[in-house]
Amino acid sequence: MYIVVVGGGKVGYYLTRELLDAGHEVVLLEKDPRRAAQIADEVGSIVLTLDGCEGKHLAEAGINRAAVVAAVTGDDEDNLVVCQMAKHHFAVPRTIARVNNPKYEDLFRHLGVDEIISPTRMILAAVEQDIPVHELLHLAALEGGELQVLEAQIQEGSPAVGRQPREIDLPDGCSLFILVRDEVAQAIRPDTIFQVGDKVIAITRTECEAALRQELIGEPLPEPPA
Structure with a gap:
């Protein structure tokens, strides 16, 4: 060649x-x-x-x-x-x-x-592997950056814990499609119930990231007193 x-x-x-x-x-x-x-x-x-x-x-x-x-x-x-x-x-x-x-x-x-x-x-992608779990991890950009593939980790205090996908108020232009639980990837079904420690892979429009973060992760938990 x-x-x-x-x-x-x-x-x-x-x-x-x-x-x-x-x-x-x-x-x-x-x-x-x-x-x-x-x-x-x-x-x-x-x-x-x-x-x-x-x-x-x-x-x-x-x-x-x-x-x-x-x-x-x-x-x-x-x-x-x-x-x-x-x-x-x-x-x-x-x-x-x-x-x-x-x-x-x-x-x-x-x-x-x-x-x-x-x-x-x-x-940047390598650095983001070590970001705190209360942040979204950017995995890829699609359609010239209009869409983002993101990973969110469900943690204690997350509003998504114990809920099914239909109970989560997702913004328009956002879709949840893969769940990683105990290092096993599986499709997110209507009857999936999110648990602490789950990793959720989503595709969303860039302007919807903040709303997605609020629904899946919520606000970071306060640090315990010294």
């Missing part, structure tokens, strides 16, 4: 090395001559000292026959420009962009980038 990588920072360098080790045909574009020379000393002549934001340079790199273009510079705007040209001017089947600012993710999706890699979002 022929792959064009734009950006010779640490991400682009290691990505190129891994792709070469996997047997792919790769070309790396890096506009900084010193950095390009450093990488070329290690991986050879596949490194081109070119600015991937310019169409003529992408053409010089053989983008017309590329199956994938990965824009992984440290600049979100540059990555978007590269993917836009690759997709709309050179008809590259698959574009991948590194996005550092999560606020740009919806824009990238709207403009047709096939896959978005957000280091910030990945780190």
